Amino acid sequence: MAMLDLLKAEDIKKALDAFVVADSFDHRKFFELVGLRAMGADSVNKVFQALDVDASGFIEEEELKFVLKGFSEDGRDLTDDETKRFLTAADKDGDGKIGMDGTQDMGSATLLC
Numbered sequence: 605m606a607m608l609d610l611l612k613a614e615d616i617k618k619a620l621d622a623f624v625v626a627d628s629f630d631h632r633k634f635f636e637l638v639g640l641r642a643m644g645a646d647s648v649n650k651v652f653q654a655l656d657v658d659a660s661g662f663i664e665e666e667e668l669k670f671v672l673k674g675f676s677e678d679g680r681d682l683t684d685d686e687t688k689r690f691l692t693a694a695d696k697d698g699d700g701k702i703g704m705d706g707t708q709d710m711g712s713a714t715l716l717c
């Protein structure tokens with residue numbers, strides 16, 4: 605599933621443009637700008653699956669670092685600090701990766717809050 609089938613190119617560009625400066629990344633704001641907050645759980649799960657490059661069922665630290673490239677090939681890499689902050693915020697059960705947490709739809713709520 606290509607990201608552009610799920611999200612609008614102009615929303616992706618707007619979201620990427622908002623965080624061009626290193627260490628400015630805010631995943632909540634990013635997902636809001638990219639239109640993910642307004643989408644249903646099904647679509648959010650598809651985005652999650654597109655970002656889970658190795659289809660492990662989790663977004664691991666190394667996938668998170670290149671998460672913006674999952675939205676557009678023009679996306680920059682996250683800095684180590686940004687990757688860590690994102691992971692810490694989204695990793696509810698502290699296993700070092702983002703994934704299904706049992707009580708919620710896969711990835712969706714975890715990614716967005």
Ligand SMILES: [Ca+2]
Pocket residue numbers: 656657658659660661662663664667
């Ligand atoms: Ca993975």
